[in-house]
Amino acid sequence: DSGVTQTPKHLITATGQRVTLRCSPRSGDLSVYWYQQSLDQGLQFLIQYYNGEERAKGNILERFSAQQFPDLHSELNLSSLELGDSALYFCASSVGATGANVLTFGAGSRLTVL
Amino acid sequence: TQLLEQSPQFLSIQEGENLTVYCNSSSVFSSLQWYRQEPGEGPVLLVTVVTGGEVKKLKRLTFQFGDARKDSSLHITAAQPGDTGLYLCAGAGVISSGSARQLTFGSGTQLTVLP
Numbered sequence: 001d002s003g004v005t006q007t008p009k010h011l012i013t014a015t016g017q018r019v020t021l022r023c024s025p026r027s028g029d030l031s032v033y034w035y036q037q038s039l040d041q042g043l044q045f046l047i048q049y050y051n052g053e054e055r056a057k058g059n060i061l062e063r064f065s066a067q068q069f070p071d072l073h074s075e076l077n078l079s080s081l082e083l084g085d086s087a088l089y090f091c092a093s094s095v096g097a098t099g100a101n102v103l104t105f106g107a108g109s110r111l112t113v114l
Numbered sequence: 115t116q117l118l119e120q121s122p123q124f125l126s127i128q129e130g131e132n133l134t135v136y137c138n139s140s141s142v143f144s145s146l147q148w149y150r151q152e153p154g155e156g157p158v159l160l161v162t163v164v165t166g167g168e169v170k171k172l173k174r175l176t177f178q179f180g181d182a183r184k185d186s187s188l189h190i191t192a193a194q195p196g197d198t199g200l201y202l203c204a205g206a207g208v209i210s211s212g213s214a215r216q217l218t219f220g221s222g223t224q225l226t227v228l229p
Contacts, residue, residue, distance in 0.1 A: 002156065002158070004156070033216075035219075042219060042220070042221040042222060043157070043202065043219040043222075044219075045216045045217070045218075045219075048216065056216055058216060090156050090157075092156070098207075102147065102159055102162060103157075103159070103217065104159075105155075105156025105157050105158070106156050107154065107155055107156055108154075108155075108156055
């Protein structure tokens with residue numbers, strides 16, 4: 001157990017729908033990162049939050065949004081889902097704010113869009 | 115285009131064999147991390163190398179950071195089935211940008227060690 005908790009572990013939905021993925025960081029970590037992992041694109045950085053504020057943005061689509069709450073948990077919202085959004089979504093956390101920190105990953109949420 | 119290229123993409127070997135995985139880039143990194151990911155799990159950090167030419171050993175795993183900090187290698191001696199997994203390198207802080215950047219992950223090397 002890495003200390004980073006992600007729910008749900010598996011999610012199956014249809015095109016056009018909206019889903020929310022949830023992440024609780026490791027105790028003491030202030031940064032939360034979201035990554036998308038697919039077979040053809042590898043592990044792609046989506047977005048980072050540090051202590052409630054957006055810190056860095058990567059290849060995140062406009063249909064996707066995220067936030068970090070005062071208790072430091074984070075949610076990634078995926079809307080108007082397309083078949084190509086099917087992937088593993090990982091949350092990671094770190095103590096510091098810089099993107100070069102060592103990351104602790106959760107077990108991921110596997111999203112299947114039918 | 116991947117900033118970090120890993121090779122080989124797939125590697126299947128017998129228990130007891132040695133292997134080397136490579137991570138190459140045209141960019142300079144301030145540090146480089148290696149992770150291992152097992153099925154159904156997230157990546158887990160193995161090591162961080164920060165100095166050009168640095169060599170770090172973790173039991174049967176030897177990690178090397180290139181002198182120019184553009185490449186790295188992971189060598190496994192006497193591989194065991196428990197070494198099976200996806201090995202990912204991740205570069206931190208592209209120096210030429212003049213600012214801190216997010217970790218950039220390589221495409222990974224899927225290693226299978228057969229008993």
